[in-house]
Amino acid sequence: MRQNSNELLRAVRYALYVGTTAAVGLSATATPVFAQEGENTEKLETIVVTGSRIRRVDLETASPVVSIDKATIEKSGKLTVGDLVQELPSVAGAATNPRVNNGGGAGASTIELRGLGVNRTLVLLNGKRAVSPPFDVNSIPANMIERIEVLKDGASAVYGSDAIAGVVNFILRSDYQGAEFMADYGVSDRDDGEREGASFTFGHSSDRGSIMGGINYNKYDSVSSADREFAKDATYLSSASIIRAGSSRNPQGRIFLPAGNSFGCGSVSRTPGTSGASLSDYRCYSGARDAYNYQSVNLVMTPQERANAFVIGNYKLSDSVEVYANYFHNETTSNFAIAPLPFDAIGDGVTISRDNYYNPFGIDLGAGNADGLNMLTRFTGLGQRRGNFSTSTDQALIGFKGSIGDTSWTWDASYNYGHYSQMRKSLGYVYYEGLRSALGPSFRDPVTGVITCGTPDEPIAGCVPFNIFAQNDPAQVALLSNYSATPYYNTLYLLRQGEVNVAGELFEMPAGVASLAVGVSHRKEYQDFDVDYIAITRGEDGTCFISQEACSTPLNGGYTVKEAYAELFLPILKDVTFAQSLNLIVGSRYSDYNTFGDTTNSKVAVEWRPIEDVLLRGTVQEVFRAPNISELYAGATGSAPSFADPCRFLSASELASHSNACQNVPVNYQGTGLSQTSAVVSGAVAAGIDLVPEEGKTFDFGVVYDPSWLEGLSVNVDVWRIYLNDTITPLGAQTIVNSCFQDNTSFCNLIHRTAAGDIQFISSPTANLGRLDTKGVDFGFKYRLPETSIGNFGISFESTYIAQYDNDKLPERSDDAVVHVNGTYNRDYGNYARWRALAGLSWGLGSWDANWRVRYIGGVNVGNEDERQGTSADGSIPGVELHYGAHVEHNLAVGYNIEPINTRLDIGIDNVFDKQPPLFFQNNVINANTDVNTYDTVGRYFWGRVTVKF
Numbered sequence: 001m002r003q004n005s006n007e008l009l010r011a012v013r014y015a016l017y018v019g020t021t022a023a024v025g026l027s028a029t030a031t032p033v034f035a036q037e038g039e040n041t042e043k044l045e046t047i048v049v050t051g052s053r054i055r056r057v058d059l060e061t062a063s064p065v066v067s068i069d070k071a072t073i074e075k076s077g078k079l080t081v082g083d084l085v086q087e088l089p090s091v092a093g094a095a096t097n098p099r100v101n102n103g104g105g106a107g108a109s110t111i112e113l114r115g116l117g118v119n120r121t122l123v124l125l126n127g128k129r130a131v132s133p134p135f136d137v138n139s140i141p142a143n144m145i146e147r148i149e150v151l152k153d154g155a156s157a158v159y160g161s162d163a164i165a166g167v168v169n170f171i172l173r174s175d176y177q178g179a180e181f182m183a184d185y186g187v188s189d190r191d192d193g194e195r196e197g198a199s200f201t202f203g204h205s206s207d208r209g210s211i212m213g214g215i216n217y218n219k220y221d222s223v224s225s226a227d228r229e230f231a232k233d234a235t236y237l238s239s240a241s242i243i244r245a246g247s248s249r250n251p252q253g254r255i256f257l258p259a260g261n262s263f264g265c266g267s268v269s270r271t272p273g274t275s276g277a278s279l280s281d282y283r284c285y286s287g288a289r290d291a292y293n294y295q296s297v298n299l300v301m302t303p304q305e306r307a308n309a310f311v312i313g314n315y316k317l318s319d320s321v322e323v324y325a326n327y328f329h330n331e332t333t334s335n336f337a338i339a340p341l342p343f344d345a346i347g348d349g350v351t352i353s354r355d356n357y358y359n360p361f362g363i364d365l366g367a368g369n370a371d372g373l374n375m376l377t378r379f380t381g382l383g384q385r386r387g388n389f390s391t392s393t394d395q396a397l398i399g400f401k402g403s404i405g406d407t408s409w410t411w412d413a414s415y416n417y418g419h420y421s422q423m424r425k426s427l428g429y430v431y432y433e434g435l436r437s438a439l440g441p442s443f444r445d446p447v448t449g450v451i452t453c454g455t456p457d458e459p460i461a462g463c464v465p466f467n468i469f470a471q472n473d474p475a476q477v478a479l480l481s482n483y484s485a486t487p488y489y490n491t492l493y494l495l496r497q498g499e500v501n502v503a504g505e506l507f508e509m510p511a512g513v514a515s516l517a518v519g520v521s522h523r524k525e526y527q528d529f530d531v532d533y534i535a536i537t538r539g540e541d542g543t544c545f546i547s548q549e550a551c552s553t554p555l556n557g558g559y560t561v562k563e564a565y566a567e568l569f570l571p572i573l574k575d576v577t578f579a580q581s582l583n584l585i586v587g588s589r590y591s592d593y594n595t596f597g598d599t600t601n602s603k604v605a606v607e608w609r610p611i612e613d614v615l616l617r618g619t620v621q622e623v624f625r626a627p628n629i630s631e632l633y634a635g636a637t638g639s640a641p642s643f644a645d646p647c648r649f650l651s652a653s654e655l656a657s658h659s660n661a662c663q664n665v666p667v668n669y670q671g672t673g674l675s676q677t678s679a680v681v682s683g684a685v686a687a688g689i690d691l692v693p694e695e696g697k698t699f700d701f702g703v704v705y706d707p708s709w710l711e712g713l714s715v716n717v718d719v720w721r722i723y724l725n726d727t728i729t730p731l732g733a734q735t736i737v738n739s740c741f742q743d744n745t746s747f748c749n750l751i752h753r754t755a756a757g758d759i760q761f762i763s764s765p766t767a768n769l770g771r772l773d774t775k776g777v778d779f780g781f782k783y784r785l786p787e788t789s790i791g792n793f794g795i796s797f798e799s800t801y802i803a804q805y806d807n808d809k810l811p812e813r814s815d816d817a818v819v820h821v822n823g824t825y826n827r828d829y830g831n832y833a834r835w836r837a838l839a840g841l842s843w844g845l846g847s848w849d850a851n852w853r854v855r856y857i858g859g860v861n862v863g864n865e866d867e868r869q870g871t872s873a874d875g876s877i878p879g880v881e882l883h884y885g886a887h888v889e890h891n892l893a894v895g896y897n898i899e900p901i902n903t904r905l906d907i908g909i910d911n912v913f914d915k916q917p918p919l920f921f922q923n924n925v926i927n928a929n930t931d932v933n934t935y936d937t938v939g940r941y942f943w944g945r946v947t948v949k950f
Helices: 005-021 070-075 082-086 432-438 474-481 629-633 652-657 733-743
Strands: 065-069 121-125 145-151 166-172 178-188 195-205 209-220 235-238 241-244 254-256 267-270 282-284 299-301 304-316 321-338 342-344 375-378 385-403 410-427 442-444 451-453 488-509 512-531 555-576 579-593 597-611 614-625 637-639 679-682 694-705 713-725 728-730 751-753 759-768 771-784 792-808 818-820 824-826 835-845 848-857 860-862 882-884 887-898 903-910 941-949
Touching: 065 070, 070 145, 299 321, 488 555, 512 629, 555 629, 614 713, 733 751, 733 759
Parallel strands: 121 166, 679 759, 824 860
Antiparallel strands: 065 145, 145 166, 178 195, 178 941, 195 209, 209 304, 235 241, 254 267, 254 375, 267 282, 304 321, 321 385, 342 375, 385 410, 410 488, 442 451, 488 512, 512 555, 555 579, 579 597, 597 614, 614 694, 637 679, 694 713, 713 771, 728 759, 751 759, 771 792, 792 818, 792 835, 835 848, 848 887, 860 882, 887 903, 903 941
8 A cells, every 4th residue: 555755754753652652551543563674664564453454554543442552561560451451431330350259259350341331342362352251351361462452432343243332452462582571569558468470471583483472370369348447347328327237137147026026026136145045035136236247258359369371473384375373371260258148038948947946936937937927147157158260261363364466465364262161169058958857846855865857756867956046056057067058150151263354455546545354254152051950940039959149050052153244445535625634434244143133234434634633533333232142041040139128118008109019018118128139140041031132323423633733742532422222131130129119010020029028039131121322522632741851751641421321221111211320320330430531641761760640530429319210329218319529549650670681670559549449338339338340449559570581
C-alpha cells in the first residue's frame, strides 16, 4: 500500500508519542511497526489493529482502542493482569476477582466492559478466541504478554458472538532474544496478604524464525475479614439504625414456639454456657444479642497459588510461507472460606422429633410440624464451609501464513484448541439423610442406659442420637463429624476452532487502494459438568442428600457454529479541501448455530480527517450474543443469596394487594430478618427454557485531536450507545420477588413459600428477558512534556461517563419495570458509578523512573427513593436512598536500572493512603459489607521486584 508524506508524518509522530506514554500506562492504539532499515522510508509495514481484519498503516482508526504495553504491566507491580485491566474506566459492573469470597474463590479475574457482564466481553489471544467463558485473564502468564489491546466498541461483524461491549486482545511476545529472571515479594502494612512470585523467560531469534518460552509462579495468602475494620462485623441498616448483628442461624439455635408459650415470645435461643437440656436454659431470642456474626470468619482476599508455562514460535518454511504456534498451560489452586453451615430444619427437610431424647420442648420442629414451627442453628463444629478449587487451563494454536505470489494478498490458516478443567471439593457440609435418623425419636435403654435411635419397640441399629440443642459439646462435635460430607464438582470445557483468512488489495481508487479481508471458521464448544452422587439435585426445590446450597445437577452438551465474514476498506477522498482523508469500512459476518439457527451482523464505519490534526470517526454495528455453554447446560444448583423479604410487617390489606408475592404470609409477618434465602439457579435446558440470541446495535462517534503545534499531545472523545433485545439473564432471587411484589404477576410462579409464609426456595433460571440500553462518553488525553533538566514527564488520563444504563425487564409492561442502575450500586447488577477515571504521571531521568497512578470511582447511590425500582438501602424501610461520595486510590512505583549488571529494581506502594472501601451494609451486598468487585479490600500494600536479564 502506497503512503504519502502526510501518512508517514502522522505515523512517525504518533510513534514518538506512544513511546513516551508507555510508562504512563495507556496509549490510544497499538504500537506501530516500521519498515526495516534500508527500505524506502516512505514504506511502512501494514498491521492489524484490534477491531478490524484489514491490514493498514494508520493506527488511529474508526475503532476506539486503548493499549496497555509490556512496560506498563511490569511497572504496575501486578503479578497477574486481572487487576490492571479491571482498573480501566470502561470496566464497570461486577466482574469477579480474588477479593470475591462468597461466590468466588477460584482465583479468577474476568473483564466486564461497559458493565454489560463478562459474557458480553470477548477475550482474544493474538486475535483468536480464548478458551473458557468467562475467561480468567489471571491464567495468562504475564511474561507471555507483549501488550493488551482493549476495543471499546462492539465487533460482532468482525469476531462473531460475545463482542458486544468490546474486545480484550492479549498480544503475545515474539522475536525475543536472551533470557530474564524476575522475583517479586509483597505484603500489606497489616502484615497479611503476603505474596510471592517468580518468572523465567528465554528466547532465540534468527533470520528464519524464533522461539520463546517461559515459566511463571505466584502465590497469594488470604486476608481475613476479622482483620479489617469495615468487614469484621455483619453490619446492617434496618429501620434507620445501624445494627452489628448477623444471622439468626446461630450455634445456640433459634427455636420457633407456638403462641401462648411460657416464654411469652415467638422464638427462643439457648443461653450460652448451658446444656440446653431444660427449658430454663433458654431465653427469648434477640437479634442484637444472639445473632451470629458470620462476617468475622469470612475472607476479603482469597488464597491462590498459580504456576504456568508457555512457548511461542515461528519458522519460515520458505520466503512466502511461515508456520507459527503458541501454547500455554496454567494450574491454579485456590479456595473460598465462608461461615459454618447454617441449618434450617424446614428448608433442609429435617424433622427434630418431639420424641427425640434431647428435645426439651416436646413438639416436632422443622419439616414434620404442621404449623411451620422450626429450628434454625449453625453447625460450627464442622468448621467453615470451604471450596477448594483446582483449575487447569490449556490453549494451543498452530497455523500457517504467507503471501500469494508477488501480490499484496496474504493468507492465514490456523487451528485453535482449548481445554479447561476445574475440580471443586466442598467441605463443611452435612449428610442429612443419615442425620434425619439421629434427630428422630430416641430413648434411653432402661437396661444398658445407652441412648438409642428409634423407639423401644423398633430401635435403629448403628444409629447414635444427635443432640442438636448442644451441638458444640465436644462429644456432639465428634458425632456430627460422622455425618460430614465433602462433595466434589468437576467442569470440563473444550474449544476447537479452525479458520482461514485472506486479505489484500483489490483495486486502485482515486484516493487510494481498496482492500478486502475475508474468512471462514468452524467452531465447536463442549461442556461436561459432573456432580458427586450425594450432591445431585433430586427435586424441584433443589434439595439433595446435603444442604440445598451445595446441590447441583450433572449435565453436558455443546454446540457447533459455522461462520463466514467479509470486510471492505474504501478510501473515498484524500488530500482535498476539508478532507485530508475520508475512508469507508463495511463488513458483515454470517453465523450458523446448530442450537438456534443463523444470524447475520454487519457494520459501517467512517474515518474522516477534515484537517491533518483531527480525525472524526463513527461506527454503527449490529451485534449479537449466542447463549453460551453455561447458560444452556448449567444444571439446577442450590444457592444462598442475600435477601430482604418485602412481605414483612404488612397489614391484611397490603398482603391482599400482593397476594402472589406474599402467599401464606400472615399479618405483621416478622420472617427471619435480614438474611439469606434458598434459591435454585439453573441454565435454560434444566429449566425447560428455549434461549435465543441477544441482538442489538452499538454506536460509537468520536474525535481524535493530535495538534501539530503541540508535539506529544493527543486528545480523544467518543460518544457511545448500546442497546440489546432478548437479553440472556440469570434471574436474581431479589429481582424475582421485587418484580412479583410490584405487580403481583411477574415471576410469581418462581417463588415458593411454606404454609407459614417463609421462603422455601426461589427458582432462578436463565432466560431471555427484556431490553438493555446504555450510553455514555469516553474522554482521554495523553501528553509527553518537553524534555527538562530534571527528567522526562508524561501524563495520561482516561475516563468514562455512564449517562444511561436501563434494564427493562418487561418491555411489554409499563415503565415501572425499567431498572435504572447508572449512578448506583445494585446487588443484582454491580457498580455503575457515573464517572470513572484513571490518571497517570510518569517521570524518567537516567537510570531512574517513577510512575503515579490514580484510580477514581465516582459517587454512587445505594437504594432508590422511587419504590418502583424495588431497591432500598434500608432493609426494613422501602424507598431509602443513600449517597456515597467518590472513591480515589493512589498507586506509586519507583524503578532503577543497574545497567552494568543488567538488573532492574522496582518498589511500590498500592493504595498509598490506605483508602478504605465504602460501607454499603450487608443487607445490600453479599461480601464484607462493601462492593468487593470494585473497591480494594486489602489496604496499603508494599511490594518489591528484581529483574535480571542475561
